[in-house]
Amino acid sequence: MDAKDFIPVIQLCEQYSVEVSFFHELHEVGLIEIRPIENTPSLHQDALNSIEKIIRIHRELHVNPEGIDVVINLLEKVDHLKNELLKAHNRLRRYEDDF
Amino acid sequence: MTFIDYYKILGLSKNATKEDIKKAYRKLARKYHPDVNPGDAEAEKKFKEINEANEVLSNPENRAKYDTYGKDWKHAEEFEKAKQQQQQYQRASQQTGYGGYSDEDFSEFFSSMFGGGARRGRGGNVQFRGQDFNAELDLSLEDVYRSHKRTLTVNGKNIRLTIPAGVRNGQVIKIKKHGGEGISGGPRGDLNIKFSIINRTKFKRDENNLYTTVDLDLYTALLGGEVVVDTFDGKVKLKVKPETQNGTQVKLKGKGFPVYKKEGHFGDLFVTYQIKMPTKLSEKEKKLYEELAKLR
CATH class of the missing domain: 1.10.287.110 (DnaJ domain)
Known part of the structure; x- marks a missing residue:
C-alpha cells in the first residue's frame, strides 16, 4: 500500500463539489472504501472512475447512495450476463456453418 | 440542420x-x-x-x-x-x-x-474525466493467433497498440487515457476497442480450443493407418486406430488457440473423423463387399 496512490477525501470533495458526508454515506453502504492514510481519510486513486460514475448517477438521476448500490449491483449482473451471452454466441458460431 | x-x-x-x-x-x-x-x-x-x-x-x-x-x-x-x-x-x-x-x-x-x-452550468469548475472513446476493430482469426502491433486512427490520432494473441470475438480492451480530453482540467477518458474476429478458416473456435473435421477413407478407418491433419501452425501426422468409428474425436493437446495473455499456453485441437464411403463401385468391388457381408 503506497500512500501516494491515495487521495484525501477533502480534496475530492473540493474537486467534485460534494459534501464530505456524501463520501461517508458511500462508505457506509460499501460503495467505496475510505482508509485513514497518515491520519487523513483517503480513497485509492483506482476508485476515481467509479466515484465519478456514482456522483453522476447521484446528481443527474437524483439517486441516493442505497439506490446507487442497487444500480451498480444490477449493472454488474448485466455485465456478467453480457459476457455469458457473448461466450454462448461465440460457441454457437462453431455450429453456424453446419446447418 | x-x-x-x-x-x-x-x-x-x-x-x-x-x-x-x-x-x-x-x-x-x-x-x-x-x-x-x-x-x-x-x-x-x-x-x-x-x-x-x-x-x-x-x-x-x-x-x-x-x-x-x-x-x-x-x-x-x-x-x-x-x-x-x-x-x-x-x-x-x-x-x-x-x-x-x-x-x-x-x-x-x-x-x-x-x-x-x-447551457446552464452543471457543477461549475468541477473536474471530470474526459469522454471514453469506443472503436471497433475487425481482425481475422489468423491475425489473433499471434501477438502483433497495429496502428489505429482514432479521432485523427494514430495509436500504436499491441494486440495480444488469443483475443476473443466481442472482447473489449481498454486503453487508458487515450479518450477525450478531461473537462475543466480533469484526466483524459479511455479508449475502448471492441474486437470483431472474422473466421474464414476451416477451424471452429470455442474459447481456446479449436475444432476441425478430417475426412478418413473407409480402409484407413477399418484397418488403421496414418492421416495428415492441418493444425493452425502446420501439419501433423496422426495414427488412426483400426476400426475407427465415424464421428470419433481425437484431442491434440496444445494445438489449439493461444490463451489470452498467457504466453506459451495453448488450448487443444479436437479432430473429428468423418469416414468417406467409397462410391462408383466396380463389379469386382461389389462382389467382394457382398462376400464380406456374408461373413458378418
Whole structure:
C-alpha cells in the first residue's frame, strides 16, 4: 500500500463539489472504501472512475447512495450476463456453418 | 440542420408545466442515462436528445424563444444575429462513451438557437474525466493467433497498440487515457476497442480450443493407418486406430488457440473423423463387399 496512490477525501470533495458526508454515506453502504492514510481519510486513486460514475448517477438521476448500490449491483449482473451471452454466441458460431 | 421537436422528445404537449417537464426529463434520464446503459450508443444518443430538450424547456427564457421561433429557427438565427454577435461553434469529432457533459453533446439546432454559452452550468469548475472513446476493430482469426502491433486512427490520432494473441470475438480492451480530453482540467477518458474476429478458416473456435473435421477413407478407418491433419501452425501426422468409428474425436493437446495473455499456453485441437464411403463401385468391388457381408 503506497500512500501516494491515495487521495484525501477533502480534496475530492473540493474537486467534485460534494459534501464530505456524501463520501461517508458511500462508505457506509460499501460503495467505496475510505482508509485513514497518515491520519487523513483517503480513497485509492483506482476508485476515481467509479466515484465519478456514482456522483453522476447521484446528481443527474437524483439517486441516493442505497439506490446507487442497487444500480451498480444490477449493472454488474448485466455485465456478467453480457459476457455469458457473448461466450454462448461465440460457441454457437462453431455450429453456424453446419446447418 | 433540421428542426428538433423538444416537446415530442420528452413526450409532452406544448402546454406542459414546469413540473411536467421536470418529471418527464427525470423519468427518461433514468431510463437512458449512459452510466446505466454502458456501451449502448443508442441510449447515449437518446440521453443527449432528452438532455438538450430539458436544457431548452426547463429554462423559461429558452423555452419562450423556442416556442416563438422553434419551427422557424432560421428567423430566430437572424433575429439573434441582429441582437448580438452570437458565437457559432461546431460540433467536433464523433465521440461516444460517457465521461460527463461537454458542449459537443448538443445539436447544431441547439447551438444555432441558443449558442454554446446558453447551457446552464452543471457543477461549475468541477473536474471530470474526459469522454471514453469506443472503436471497433475487425481482425481475422489468423491475425489473433499471434501477438502483433497495429496502428489505429482514432479521432485523427494514430495509436500504436499491441494486440495480444488469443483475443476473443466481442472482447473489449481498454486503453487508458487515450479518450477525450478531461473537462475543466480533469484526466483524459479511455479508449475502448471492441474486437470483431472474422473466421474464414476451416477451424471452429470455442474459447481456446479449436475444432476441425478430417475426412478418413473407409480402409484407413477399418484397418488403421496414418492421416495428415492441418493444425493452425502446420501439419501433423496422426495414427488412426483400426476400426475407427465415424464421428470419433481425437484431442491434440496444445494445438489449439493461444490463451489470452498467457504466453506459451495453448488450448487443444479436437479432430473429428468423418469416414468417406467409397462410391462408383466396380463389379469386382461389389462382389467382394457382398462376400464380406456374408461373413458378418
